[in-house]
Amino acid sequence: MKREYFSPSRFIFYSILGRGYGRAFIVAGFSIIAFLSTMSIIAPFISPHDPTKIGIGPSNSPPSPSFPFGTDQYGRDMLSRIIWGGRFILLVAFTAVLICASIGVPIGLLSSYIGGNLDRSVSLIMDSVYSFPSLILAVMIISIYGTSVINEALAIAVVYIPSYFRVVRSQVLSIKELQYVEAAKCSGANTLSILFKHILPSIISSIIVVATVNFADSILTTAGLDFIGLGLPVNLPDWGIDLTYGRFELASGSWWVILSSGTMILLAALGFSLISEGYAERQNPKIR
Amino acid sequence: MGLREYILTRVILTIPMVFILLSIVFFVMRILPGNPVLLRFEKNADPQLIASYTHKLGLDKPLYIQYIDYINDLFHGNLGLSMSGDFSPVAPEIMSRFPATLELAIYSTLVAILLGIGLGVLGVAKRGKVDSAIKLYGIISYATPVFFVGMVLQIVFGVFLHVLPVYGRYDGTPPSGITVAGIHIQTGLYTLDSLLSGNFQAFLNSASHIVLPSIALGVVISGVFVRITRANMLETIRADFVIAARARGLKERTVLLGYALKNAILPVVTVIGLQFAILVSGAVLTETEFSIQGLGLYLVDRVYFRDYTAVQGTVVFLAIIITTVSLLIDIMYAYLDPRVRL
Numbered sequence: 255m256k257r258e259y260f261s262p263s264r265f266i267f268y269s270i271l272g273r274g275y276g277r278a279f280i281v282a283g284f285s286i287i288a289f290l291s292t293m294s295i296i297a298p299f300i301s302p303h304d305p306t307k308i309g310i311g312p313s314n315s316p317p318s319p320s321f322p323f324g325t326d327q328y329g330r331d332m333l334s335r336i337i338w339g340g341r342f343i344l345l346v347a348f349t350a351v352l353i354c355a356s357i358g359v360p361i362g363l364l365s366s367y368i369g370g371n372l373d374r375s376v377s378l379i380m381d382s383v384y385s386f387p388s389l390i391l392a393v394m395i396i397s398i399y400g401t402s403v404i405n406e407a408l409a410i411a412v413v414y415i416p417s418y419f420r421v422v423r424s425q426v427l428s429i430k431e432l433q434y435v436e437a438a439k440c441s442g443a444n445t446l447s448i449l450f451k452h453i454l455p456s457i458i459s460s461i462i463v464v465a466t467v468n469f470a471d472s473i474l475t476t477a478g479l480d481f482i483g484l485g486l487p488v489n490l491p492d493w494g495i496d497l498t499y500g501r502f503e504l505a506s507g508s509w510w511v512i513l514s515s516g517t518m519i520l521l522a523a524l525g526f527s528l529i530s531e532g533y534a535e536r537q538n539p540k541i542r
Numbered sequence: 543m544g545l546r547e548y549i550l551t552r553v554i555l556t557i558p559m560v561f562i563l564l565s566i567v568f569f570v571m572r573i574l575p576g577n578p579v580l581l582r583f584e585k586n587a588d589p590q591l592i593a594s595y596t597h598k599l600g601l602d603k604p605l606y607i608q609y610i611d612y613i614n615d616l617f618h619g620n621l622g623l624s625m626s627g628d629f630s631p632v633a634p635e636i637m638s639r640f641p642a643t644l645e646l647a648i649y650s651t652l653v654a655i656l657l658g659i660g661l662g663v664l665g666v667a668k669r670g671k672v673d674s675a676i677k678l679y680g681i682i683s684y685a686t687p688v689f690f691v692g693m694v695l696q697i698v699f700g701v702f703l704h705v706l707p708v709y710g711r712y713d714g715t716p717p718s719g720i721t722v723a724g725i726h727i728q729t730g731l732y733t734l735d736s737l738l739s740g741n742f743q744a745f746l747n748s749a750s751h752i753v754l755p756s757i758a759l760g761v762v763i764s765g766v767f768v769r770i771t772r773a774n775m776l777e778t779i780r781a782d783f784v785i786a787a788r789a790r791g792l793k794e795r796t797v798l799l800g801y802a803l804k805n806a807i808l809p810v811v812t813v814i815g816l817q818f819a820i821l822v823s824g825a826v827l828t829e830t831e832f833s834i835q836g837l838g839l840y841l842v843d844r845v846y847f848r849d850y851t852a853v854q855g856t857v858v859f860l861a862i863i864i865t866t867v868s869l870l871i872d873i874m875y876a877y878l879d880p881r882v883r884l
Contacts, residue, residue: 279681382559383566385816385868386861389823390841394857395570397845470685477687478827482842501693509697516690523685531681538773 276535283466283528290522294340303331305338305491314508324510326496327503336514338491340522342403343480347472347522349407350414351465357411358418359461363449366423367430377423380416388413388475396484403486410475414468421464425457463533470526477519493518548876556869563861568612571854572605598629599851621855626847632855635840640859641730642711642836643825646759648731649752650828651814651821653760658767659803659810665768666775667798676768684765688824692758692831699754709833711751712744755832759824763817770813774806781805808879815871818864 293300303310311325318324323332365376392409399405429435430453438452479485480494488495493515500511596602599622600611615622621633665676700708707713712732729735732748778784779802787801788794826838833839837856844852 378555378558379562382562382865385819385864386563387819387823387864389826390857390860391570393826393841393845394567394853397848397853398571398850474685474687475823478689478823481687481689481827482830482845484845497687497690497693504693504697504701512690512693516687516693520682520686520690523687524682527681527685531677 276532279528279532279535283525283530283532286521286525286528290340290518290525291344293337294344297338297341301334301337303334305330305334306489307331314503314506316508317510323514324508326500326511327506327508332496332511332514335491335496336493336518339493339496339515339518342486342490342492343473343476343494343519344522346403346406346410346476347469349403350410350472351468353407353411354414354468355418355461355465358415359422359454361415362419362422363426363454365419366426367445367449367453373423376419380419383413384416384420386413388471389478392475392479393482393484396479401479401484401486406476406479406485407472410472414471417464417468418461421460422457425460426453429453429456459533463530466526466530466533470523470530473519473523473526493522545877545880549873552869552872552876556865560862560865563865564613564616564858565609567854567857567861568609571850572608595625599623599625616858621858622851624852625849626852632852633859635852636837636856636859638730639835639837639840642834643829643838645711645731645733645752646755646825646828646834646836647821649756650759650763650824651817653756654764654767654817655810655814657760657764659771659807661764662768662771662775663798663803665772666779666802667794673772677772680765680768680772682765683761683768686762687827688759688762689827689831691761692755692828695754695758696831706754707751708754711834712748713751755828755834758831759821759828762824763820766813766817766820767810770809771806774809775802778802778806808875811871811875811878815868815875818867818871822860822864 307330309329310331311321311329313325313329314327315321315325315329321331321333323336325331326335361376365373388410391413392406395409395412396405399409435448435452438448443452476485477494477497480492481498483498485494485498486492488499496515497512497519500508500515503511600608603611612622619633620631621636622631623629624632624635661676661679665673696708699706729738733745733752736742736744736748775798779798781802783805784797784802787797792801822838825836826841828834829836829838830842837860841853841856844856
């Protein structure tokens with residue numbers, strides 16, 4: 255018999271090419287994310303100017319042929335800053351998602367598979383953190399440990415671990431009763447191999463959906479941290495930082511700084527939200 | 543299970559949850575080796591000053607004693623002493639800031655519910671292009687940073703149109719409330735206080751200040767309300783009783799609003815609870831954007847002054863509020879929908 259293993263790449267491939275409900279959302283979402291990540295990765299090669307160099311153009315100049323996105327108050331080229339500006343915010347969000355998933359998923363698998371009092375206690379701890387606002391906890395953690403990509407990611411990650419835990423747990427509870435799991439047990443597979451080789455592949459699609467929501471929220475929380483002054487150093491080219499400091503220039507009429515940086519944050523979060531909405535629509539016929 | 547047992551079980555479950563959350567806050571603040579007072583000052587600060595701060599805040603005691611003191615203080619409504627010069631207690635300051643945040647939370651939830659239910663129903667009523675547009679609105683509003691919406695509103699209404707104030711809560715001295723039968727009632731919710739004292743001018747003043755912040759925050763959280771209303775409406779309009787109502791020749795309007803919506807609206811209550819965390823995060827950003835002197839701005843200010851006890855106090859206070867709200871929402875939902883208690 256041919257064994258069908260789930261692979262994330264095949265999942266993404268078929269969800270884009272395959273037909274079905276929510277396809278438009280999924281395609282749009284993946285295109286946005288692909289565009290933004292490619293732009294961030296190849297930023298050094300496509301950016302017309304140095305994003306941190308002061309005085310490339312006149313201060314606060316509106317969009318023009320030589321500066322399509324205008325310049326900021328220090329005369330820095332906004333187009334270059336936008337091209338570079340996704341690097342940190344996307345890196346923080348990516349690291350946060352990686353951390354939460356690699357903590358939340360194994361805990362969810364083990365806890366729900368073992369069950370009993372252990373599962374009850376872990377669920378209680380997860381439930382108490384679940385409803386806590388990510389930004390507040392992140393503010394607290396960063397105010398003590400200082401700002402860095404890894405600290406921001408860790409601070410955001412803490413609150414989202416329970417989201418993975420809950421999804422994994424609810425699925426494992428039903429899957430562990432299935433016959434193929436029984437069969438694996440009978441053939442002498444140990445707990446870890448049952449969990450990671452037999453159960454995990456069948457729940458990856460749900461984990462990916464949680465991850466997309468997690469990604470969108472992490473991007474918004476990172477931008478929020480920038481906004482209240484707890485983000486990365488202010489001279490970095492970053493959408494969150496440009497949006498935060500651009501608003502002080504509004505009085506002088508330069509709307510292009512906040513418009514371009516704000517739109518980029520929106521697009522990044524939107525891309526991931528579209529993907530999760532597409533899958534929600536595909537899986538749940540009620541909302542079509 | 544009766545309603546009484548449900549409430550009892552839910553309350554008993556909430557106690558360890560609050561306790562776990564408070565312990566996490568404590569240990570996150572203390573896990574750092576050394577002394578948070580050192581973070582407050584530069585490295586070359588006077589050792590005597592550091593020692594006096596450490597002693598005054600009880601940070602020279604062993605960790606487990608500090609933890610017992612912390613929990614004990616919480617039971618007495620004591621959230622610790624501020625690390626700013628005068629060691630003033632944090633709790634009264636938090637209480638004085640809380641009404642501003644509460645007022646923002648109430649009005650923005652109201653905006654979100656009205657907008658969310660309205661658009662959700664409209665989408666289901668029209669279907670087609672209108673429905674797709676509304677679905678897209680739900681996704682986009684969720685993905686927009688609240689302060690970006692705030693900025694756009696500030697530019698349009700404050701800078702270009704000059705019709706609404708763009709920062710603060712009140713121009714002049716805030717309304718003072720009312721004294722009834724010798725008891726002075728002052729809620730700190732300016733719109734309510736001004737109405738209580740019958741001062742309509744003051745009401746307009748405070749209401750005009752809250753409009754833009756509550757729209758900014760309300761729009762951002764309305765997306766989830768659109769989704770849930772839409773999903774539930776789609777489910778109920780396929781139900782037999784709605785088909786029966788149509789068959790009886792009732793107007794589409796009556797069918798949708800009187801029959802379908804009435805039955806679809808209940809789960810919206812649970813969303814208010816789920817949205818509360820997003821609301822609190824959003825309030826911090828909205829208060830910063832609109833200079834509203836609420837808890838969120840207090841938190842940001844205290845972080846800036848490296849006042850860790852005040853930060854901890856605010857987070858603890860918010861943790862208690864959030865857990866209480868989710869408890870109340872669950873109880874309310876169980877009361878409204880007996881199936882939950884099964």
